[in-house]
Amino acid sequence: MIYEGKKKIWADYQKEIPEDHYFYVRSCIRQSFFPASEATFLDITRNKLGKDIFETKHHTTCGGIAYHSDAIPQETSMTIIARQFALMKKYGYENYVCSCITSFGLYCETLETWREYPELQQKIADNLWKSCRLEFAKPKFLVHASDLIFKYRMQIAAKSKFKLVNQKTGEPLRVVEHIGCHYSKMFPSKGVGGAEYPYVLVGMIEAWGGQIIDYPERRHCCGFGFRQYLIKGNRGYSVSNTHKKFESMEPYKPDMIITNCPGCPYFLDRWQYVIAETQGKTYGENGHGIPVFTYEEVAGLVMGYDPWDLGLQTHQVSVEPLLDKMGIPYDPAKKYLGRNGKDLGQPGKPHCLK
């Protein structure tokens, strides 16, 4: 591996990310699977770093899952997106940041389609006016929330209480990074670092003290792949893709995985349970799995958030071995307590996966 070669490619894929003043839209999937990640993003950016990140309850889904499942036509998803952009303008913003990779890919696709087919853009603008009485607008800058955390990575590092370092050995933690396919594989120029050697998560890990692992199936899909999972009969494809990735990364003994997509952390996390139950195979140390995180969760850990406030108890793969490595204190008794100390109940224990 020639690191300088990678740096050369990264230099070619620099993306302009404004420092401040964003209209924020949430992700349908992440609000269900990792709600604390979005809350952490808002807390870090607004309260810890003092940025202006605006959100409104009036925004909706982007329609991405329905679009990619062929449940709605492209013009419908474009009109939904036009409404989101119109809300941004209505509230006085021109920078748009979205939490979801599926949305980000669809926004890129939509803006590119409008650029290429102005008559279609006009039709969508007409649809928007007829249906919502909103004025058509396009963002000046479109970024993904991970782009923003990448942008703020050094500010986060400056406020960090913990590093991605094994406290016992002093060695950097070995981190697998996995970007969502729709982040830059469709439009490499829209992602920090491009598609083949993306830098967006690598930059965070390097800034926070970790070491990135380059393993052969690094580019491979997490296993979600929309139809691979959404159609029940195809779910074998989904888990076999995930299995392929874990088999490939296993020799490198990763301590953790960081992702920037709604589907990736979910499938990389949950399928480890399925693989363990069906194959009896685990990929972490001593019968544990490899913990999988969103980038907000990793930023939160580095900044000293309570692991249970970050929602890490909702993960299938237990995160305690990683917390111990980083030297992060946690109270096991509070793991399954909800807001105001409400007992959420304990999940059932898998047979193989600790």
Next chain:
Amino acid sequence: MKNNILVIGGGPAGLEASANLKRLGYNVILIEKDKQLGGHLAKWDRLFPDGVSARQTLNALLEEVSGVNCFTETQLQSINVLDKSYNAILSNGITVLADAVLLASGFDLFKAEKKEEYGYGIYEGVITNADLEEAFREKKLPSKQPQAIGFVHCVGSRDEKAGNPACSKVCCATAVKQACEVKEVYPDADVYCFYMDLRMFGRHYEDLYLKAQKEFGIRFIRGRVSEVAETADGRLQVKAEDTLSSKPLRVSLDMLVLMAGMRPSESGKTVGRQLNLTTEEDGFFSSADNLLEIQRSKLPGFFYAGACTGAKTLPDTLHEARSAAIEIDRYIKEKFSEK
């Protein structure tokens, strides 16, 4: 008084044209931007289809240009079109009043790092066709016996995404030649060629292809490589599709050779901008007519030879150079006998 002919580019086309123009009695001024004459030929080791020495071939071309005014490390600073001639100022300070100009600026190799998925400049074992020729020439091939070696055809050629839908014409034959050559050095290695179509169109090229299969056991896989990654033991994991068996394929290699194709040369583009020379969609210069006036540009007295008008093999390039010399001779006789 002899007419001055300025030849821009000291590769095979420029050398061969200069030699022929000199024989026809012209005063030839040849300029070359590099330190040495020979262009890409000077960097190659052996040539397809017979494996003759590139150095010997170049020496034969160089012998023929004795008596030609050759200026190396010299570029065209500026050029003006006069009534019947060209006023060229060279970077070495010399001004040439030329009655005809021949552009033989050749090609640049496609920058293989642009095909990021192949990992050139990222993984140690990924090299280009030019790197392999240099290794043969300098006798710097790895001494450790590789288990497996792959060749990827059409790197930056026939690839709209890379901005070049055209075939580079020489890569198939070069890949087959180099595959045989590495097999001679490493007889126990498995050697794979990943190709789209094998365009072995020239005389003896097909023989070379059959020899590669029969004598050397080269495995030809019809399909493009999709991505390259590094394994834990430092080998290369290559993914491709075998389109003949309709199966995806994954193979571990020790060396992957990318057959970088031909792109219009940057030095040629600089000259083109000065004279507003027209190019075609592929970026190479457009001839006055693609059948009958291939060597002529749309400017009177300005001619082309070799790969500046598109990818060409060495024999094609040499033919064009001779043809350009005849065209220039015809032009000079027509133009300057009017008086």
